Amino acid sequence: MKKHIILTGFMGSGKTTTGRVLAARLGWDFIDTDEVIVHRLGMPIPQVFAQYGEGYFRQVEAQVCAEVSERRAPAVIALGGGALLNPETRQLLEARGEIFCLVCDLDELMRRVQRGEGEAQNRPLFQAERARLEALLEARRPIYERYPQIDTTTSSPERVAEEILRQWNTLR
Secondary structure (H helix, E strand, O other), rough: OOEEEEEEEEEOOOOHHHHHHHEEEEEEEOEEHHHHHHHHHHHOOHHHHHHHHHHHHHHHHHHHHHHOOOOOOOOEOOOOOOOOOHHHHHHHHHHEEEEEEOOOHHHHHHHHOOOOOHHHOOHHHHHOOOOHHHHHHHHHHHHHHOOOOEEEEEEEEHHHHHHHHHHHHHHH
């Protein structure tokens, strides 16, 4: 039985902010897999990338995704933007939760992350020019498009949470 609500999407799309709102509405726990990784490794994600590389980060991320999805109590889980690139992680999470993808206009994503909402300094893959970010988003689009899309470009986290709940209720 699918018991979790899982949020995916590109960096800055609102997964953490919306996830907290959604979890509060449901009375569920909220888990941000990036926060779990930082706590577990004792270092910020850019430091993990710099010291150990993206491959190591993705291994730890896959382990964390598997662990948090095994929880008995339902939770709202916010994934890192690249977590579902791993086919095994994707299959596991699809079996354990309903996945929703938060989408947002690239200019708005960049604005959010640069003004601190997404903490650009904690996003190693954000440290690139617009063309590189656009290419990264395009490369991830086929994965993101597998799931119901909720546009966060002009919506508040509360409205996005309401839309996720509406769609989630129709899927159950």
